[in-house]
Amino acid sequence: MSEPAVRVRSALGSWDAIVLIAVVAVAVVGALTIDGVASPRFWRFVTLEAIPIALIALPMTLVVITGEIDLSVASVLGLTCTVMGQLWVWGVSSLPLIIALCLLLGAVLGAVNGLFVTGFGLPSLAVTIGTLALYRGLAYVVLGDRAVADYPAEWTNSAIAPIPGTTIPWMILVVAVLAVAFGVLLHATPIGRGLYAMGNNAEAARFAGISVVRTKFWLFAATGAMSALAGVFWTLRFASARADNGSGLELAVVAAVLLGGVSIFGGRGGLLGVIAAVALLGVLRNALQLAYVPANTLTIITGSLLIASVVGPNVVGMLRERLRRRRPATPTPSAST
Amino acid sequence: MATPLLALSGVSKSFGAVAALRDVRLELYSGEAHALVGENGAGKSTLVKILAGVHAPDQGTLTLDGRPVTLGNPADARAAGIAVIYQEPTLFPDLSVAENIFMGRQPLRSLRRIASAEMRARAIELCERLGVPLDPDRPARGLSIADQQIVEIAKALSLDARVLVMDEPTAALSGVEVERLFTVARSLRDSGTAVLFISHRFDEVFALCQRVTVMRDGRWVSTDPAADLSVDEVVRRMVGREVTSLFPKEPATVGEPRLEVRGLTRHGSFADVSFTVRGGEIVALAGLVGAGRSEVSRAIFGVDPYDAGQVCVDGKRLPRGDTAAAIEAGLALVPEDRRQQGLVMELSVERNATLPRRWALTRMGLLFGGAERRAAGTWAERLQVKAARLSDAVSTLSGGNQQKVVLAKWLATHPRVLIVDEPTRGIDVGTKSEVHRLLSRLAGDGVAVLMVSSELPEVLGMADRVLVMHEGRLAADIPRDRADEESVMLAATGQGGRS
Numbered sequence: 001m002s003e004p005a006v007r008v009r010s011a012l013g014s015w016d017a018i019v020l021i022a023v024v025a026v027a028v029v030g031a032l033t034i035d036g037v038a039s040p041r042f043w044r045f046v047t048l049e050a051i052p053i054a055l056i057a058l059p060m061t062l063v064v065i066t067g068e069i070d071l072s073v074a075s076v077l078g079l080t081c082t083v084m085g086q087l088w089v090w091g092v093s094s095l096p097l098i099i100a101l102c103l104l105l106g107a108v109l110g111a112v113n114g115l116f117v118t119g120f121g122l123p124s125l126a127v128t129i130g131t132l133a134l135y136r137g138l139a140y141v142v143l144g145d146r147a148v149a150d151y152p153a154e155w156t157n158s159a160i161a162p163i164p165g166t167t168i169p170w171m172i173l174v175v176a177v178l179a180v181a182f183g184v185l186l187h188a189t190p191i192g193r194g195l196y197a198m199g200n201n202a203e204a205a206r207f208a209g210i211s212v213v214r215t216k217f218w219l220f221a222a223t224g225a226m227s228a229l230a231g232v233f234w235t236l237r238f239a240s241a242r243a244d245n246g247s248g249l250e251l252a253v254v255a256a257v258l259l260g261g262v263s264i265f266g267g268r269g270g271l272l273g274v275i276a277a278v279a280l281l282g283v284l285r286n287a288l289q290l291a292y293v294p295a296n297t298l299t300i301i302t303g304s305l306l307i308a309s310v311v312g313p314n315v316v317g318m319l320r321e322r323l324r325r326r327r328p329a330t331p332t333p334s335a336s337t
Numbered sequence: 338m339a340t341p342l343l344a345l346s347g348v349s350k351s352f353g354a355v356a357a358l359r360d361v362r363l364e365l366y367s368g369e370a371h372a373l374v375g376e377n378g379a380g381k382s383t384l385v386k387i388l389a390g391v392h393a394p395d396q397g398t399l400t401l402d403g404r405p406v407t408l409g410n411p412a413d414a415r416a417a418g419i420a421v422i423y424q425e426p427t428l429f430p431d432l433s434v435a436e437n438i439f440m441g442r443q444p445l446r447s448l449r450r451i452a453s454a455e456m457r458a459r460a461i462e463l464c465e466r467l468g469v470p471l472d473p474d475r476p477a478r479g480l481s482i483a484d485q486q487i488v489e490i491a492k493a494l495s496l497d498a499r500v501l502v503m504d505e506p507t508a509a510l511s512g513v514e515v516e517r518l519f520t521v522a523r524s525l526r527d528s529g530t531a532v533l534f535i536s537h538r539f540d541e542v543f544a545l546c547q548r549v550t551v552m553r554d555g556r557w558v559s560t561d562p563a564a565d566l567s568v569d570e571v572v573r574r575m576v577g578r579e580v581t582s583l584f585p586k587e588p589a590t591v592g593e594p595r596l597e598v599r600g601l602t603r604h605g606s607f608a609d610v611s612f613t614v615r616g617g618e619i620v621a622l623a624g625l626v627g628a629g630r631s632e633v634s635r636a637i638f639g640v641d642p643y644d645a646g647q648v649c650v651d652g653k654r655l656p657r658g659d660t661a662a663a664i665e666a667g668l669a670l671v672p673e674d675r676r677q678q679g680l681v682m683e684l685s686v687e688r689n690a691t692l693p694r695r696w697a698l699t700r701m702g703l704l705f706g707g708a709e710r711r712a713a714g715t716w717a718e719r720l721q722v723k724a725a726r727l728s729d730a731v732s733t734l735s736g737g738n739q740q741k742v743v744l745a746k747w748l749a750t751h752p753r754v755l756i757v758d759e760p761t762r763g764i765d766v767g768t769k770s771e772v773h774r775l776l777s778r779l780a781g782d783g784v785a786v787l788m789v790s791s792e793l794p795e796v797l798g799m800a801d802r803v804l805v806m807h808e809g810r811l812a813a814d815i816p817r818d819r820a821d822e823e824s825v826m827l828a829a830t831g832q833g834g835r836s
Contacts, residue, residue: 188703190695197692200681206640207670207678208692208746209661267683 015261015316016273023280030287037287044167048160048237050282052077052230052246054175054275056253057260058182059223061274064257065186066216067199067266068117068124073227074249075135076109080231082139085148085241095155102228109135110224114217124220132250139243148241159236171233178226183271191215199266255302256281259309281305340403342367342531343388343419343500348397350383353736355763357383358394361557363550365500365531370522372542372563373535375552376575376826377626377791381535384552385504388533389421390414420493421502424509426485430478435460437477438492463491467521483514490521501525502533507541508627519545537625537830539568551575568832569823576793576822586777586799592616593651595785596668596754598637601646606632607809610646614754614785619776621800622789624829628806630789631673634756638670639663650754664693667753671743671760673789675736679743682732686724687713689731690745716745720775737768744775755779758789773799793822807831 030037056073063070080102087098109131116127163170186192198205198212205212235241260277262269285298341364350358358380365371375381386392387399390408398405401417408414414421428437435456436443444459446452460473469487471480477488486506493501503522507515522545526532536542542549543563551558551574558574596614601607607629614620622630636643642658649655650666672678680689690713691698698708713727720741724734731742740760747755757776761769776799780786790796796803803820805813805828813828 184703188705190699190704193688193692193695193704196684196688197681200683201677203678204681205692206660207638207672209664210692211661267681 014273015312016270016276019260019273019276019280023276023283026280026283026287030283030290034287034291036290040167042286042290044162044169046279046282046286047168047172049286050278051169051171051175052234052249053252053256053282054278055178055230055233056223056227056249057256057274057278058178058271059219059226060253060257061260061262061269061271062182062186062195063124063219063223064254064262064264065195065199065266065269066212066219067202068216068219069128069254069264070110070113070124070220070223071128071250071254072109072113072131072135073223073230073253074246075132075139076106076224076227077231077234077246077249078243079109079135079139079142080106080228081235081241081245082142082243084232084235085146086142088148088151088241099229099232102232103225106228106231107221107225110227111217111221113224114220117220118213118217136243136247139245143241143243145243149239151236151239156236156239159233179271179275186271195219196267199263199268201267251302251306252281255306255309259305261309264310277309339366341365341400342402344400344403345384345387346398346400348384348387348394348399350387350392350394356555358387358555361397361552361555363533363557364560365533367499367529367531368526369548370526370532370534370546372546372549373533373552374537374539374542374549374571374575375558376793378554379552379575380555381552382504383555385421385502385535388414388419388500388502390419415496415498418497418499419502420489420496420498420500421504422486422489422493422506424505425482426489428477428480428485428488431476433474433476434464434471434480434488435473437488438463438473438495440492459495460491463494466494467491468524469517469521481514482509483511483518486518487521490525494525498530500531500533502535504535505537506534507536507538515541539571539830539832542571543568553577572823572826572830576826586619586773586801587781589617589777589781589783591618591801592783595651596637596787597649597652598633599647599649601633601636601643601648603632603636603641603643607636607806610806610811612804612811612814614787616753616783616785617780618801619780619786619788619799621796621803622787622806623791623793623796623803623825624806624812626791628829629809630806631758633806634670634758634787634789635672637663638668638756640670664750667751669693669747669750669752669755671747671755671757673758673762675739675743679746680731680739683730685728686717686722686731686734686742687727690716690727690742690749693746694750712749713745716749717742720745720748721771737764740764740768740772744772748775748779752784754785754787756787756789759791760788761790761792761795793825796820796825797822805829 036042060070060073083105084098084102087101092098113124113128113131116122117124159171160169162168163173186195194205194210194215197208198210198215202212231246234245256277257274258264259281260269260274262274281302288298288301343365345361345363348358348361349356361380361384363384373381373384383392387394390411390413393409399408400406406417408417429440438460439456444452444455457473464471467487467490471484471487477485480488506518510518522532534542534546546563548560549563549566549571550560551571553575592615594613595616599611601610610633612620622633624630632641635641637648639655639658639660639662647654650668653666655666656662676682687709691709695704695709698704698712710727717724717727722741722745723738731739734742760776761772776786776788788799797820800820801817803815803825804811805815805825807829808831812831815824
């Protein structure tokens with residue numbers, strides 16, 4: 001078989017494609033069977049819910065590809081929300097200034113994770129479970145049980161304003177631009193090549209002159225900044241800064257990244273699959289909600305998909321390997337791979 | 338003498354296409370210390386692993402008291418009374434000395450509870466028998482290597498081991514500790530244990546052992562009473578093979594100093610290493626495994642930091658521990674362990690081959706379609722890498738082709754100084770001579786080549802000069818016309834003064 005044909009075939013058989021097909025299938029089946037899924041309002045809601053998850057999933061994909069993980073993202077989001085509320089209470093009335101300060105805060109919180117992981121060589125799983133609790137705790141220190149909700153209407157409206165002529169919020173365009181930027185960084189730059197190399201074999205990456213420590217540090221800082229951006233959006237969308245904003249969101253983000261085909265062991269996966277997985281989880285969740293499936297069941301479904309996404313690629317790989325081994329025994333050795 | 342306590346005959350073992358042992362024999366007698374000597378790669382370690390039950394031989398028999406036995410796993414070997422003490426024992430650091438000695442077979446009292454008092458008493462008794470008073474309650478963490486070995490020997494004693502194999506036990510010990518270990522080994526020997534002692538230190542071999550077996554290239558060479566042998570004779574037997582199937586270096590114009598290393602020191606690894614490699618020169622870095630050669634090359638390349646000294650390329654000093662700067666300055670390192678250090682096995686051939694110079698392939702900061710494939714293709718063709726597709730994972734290639742990918746990866750950076758660490762280990766003869774031809778051609782083009790190699794024929798065939806390391810220091814700098822197998826081996830084993 002010729003080289004381009006092989007590539008087309010392998011692309012179609014890839015995990016990305018499976019997830020993309022699943023999104024379309026769920027949307028079509030949902031629209032046909034569940035009342036309301038076909039409505040524009042449904043898609044507006046799905047998009048609003050997917051935006052913060054997508055914002056955090058973008059850098060998280062890169063982090064997981066290097067073989068690390070950041071579980072503190074939802075707490076960074078929560079702490080950012082409370083600081084944003086406090087800034088407003090103190091009378092900071094410039095939205096760009098508030099956003100800039102929040103992004104800076106997020107980057108610093110992420111850099112603290114990065115420092116512990118790269119500077120002290122601690123496992124990121126342990127470090128970020130620690131900061132998951134720490135940052136959420138700090139969020140309660142900032143606002144306690146209060147909520148700051150008296151933002152100007154033009155701020156809150158601007159965050160959820162639709163693209164003219166549609167119901168889809170314009171923020172999705174920001175997400176799209178960032179997704180392209182992260183996609184190019186991961187798939188078409190020397191830095192991206194380095195991420196895959198260090199995720200597969202950090203020692204070989206060091207021997208190739210790749211600065212594993214520095215790269216991972218900046219990735220954690222970027223993840224913090226993106227989580228903060230998600231926090232700003234969260235606050236404005238719900239017009240409410242509270243310490244428990246985004247609680248448990250890290251599960252949705254990690255589920256999307258793994259369901260998107262990124263290996264939890266690092267070194268494998270791509271951004272397209274992750275974006276498809278964010279869409280899949282969003283559509284599935286909201287469609288089932290419309291079908292009056294209880295919230296607990298939805299959580300069970302998310303958890304099961306998470307397990308399936310970790311097990312799935314392994315099973316597919318095992319089946320492929322078995323087929324490949326059996327092939328030489330078949331009477332048609334001329335069949336190309 | 339009577340029936341040997343343990344006898345191996347006709348033992349062969351291959352790993353893939355590489356024959357590690359061919360028709361090896363060995364007889365160990367009760368009450369005798371037996372030395373096993375040979376160069377790196379002579380097959381000693383494989384033989385030890387067969388005795389330890391880690392590897393099963395492909396062919397040959399193993400008899401214990403004249404009865405054939407099969408050692409399918411380490412538990413079998415232990416049950417047969419064979420105990421192995423390694424150079425660096427692997428104890429459980431957070432368990433006590435007594436718990437380590439009796440791990441897995443603690444004395445029990447009712448309800449399967451551990452009889453701590455009995456275990457402690459027996460640990461004390463064992464240590465006393467060895468003449469080394471160790472506190473049975475202290476954790477193994479922090480014990481010196483010598484004391485850890487004593488714990489291992491105590492474990493062997495508690496198992497009533499009849500064969501004690503010691504694989505280079507003295508490599509990390511001080512003089513006093515070696516003496517203490519020998520006292521223990523002698524008393525075990527005299528009480529009827531068969532001791533197999535593996536060492537590169539000939540003075541120790543002759544101090545402890547009655548008989549000496551020499552191995553070379555996975556084959557048995559000779560077994561003689563130590564009293565009939567001299568150090569020179571043993572060295573001759575260890576290295577005495579023909580220099581064949583190798584491509585000798587072509588003469589090249591030796592130019593300016595390219596790589597200068599001054600007083601390079603890393604505590605615990607190597608000390609005060611100074612040398613210069615000029616353009617057009619191939620300089621070999623020879624020595625035994627553990628002499629610090631790979632550590633020196635890693636420090637030069639910036640993968641590891643160093644404590645003192647400096648590295649200059651073309652007169653420009655390199656920052657310490659900065660691999661990217663070293664590559665920028667024109668250094669390249671083909672590492673020893675290509676699977677762990679040289680290649681990212683799951684990535685494609687093209688990604689691997691272009692990894693160090695991927696920045697140079699960008700346009701406007703981006704890697705556009707096929708830039709890597711074209712660059713990798715050029716070098717894959719030049720080195721005749723046999724891969725179905727350049728987009729295949731490098732793990733699907735044979736060992737020789739993987740090594741070519743590593744070479745392609747670094748040659749593509751057009752290095753001014755090329756360090757190769759065991760460039761032909763584990764690859765077939767054909768590829769080997771291709772690699773040698775390539776290194777020779779590079780030197781001809783003015784590249785300074787530093788070649789770490791444990792294969793003496795390769796060292797002698799390729800090198801303009803041979804630097805020999807012994808226990809972390811440069812022991813000799815031998816020019817090509819005076820380098821031969823004996824002079825290199827003697828320097829490598831710390832007998833340099835005798836040559």
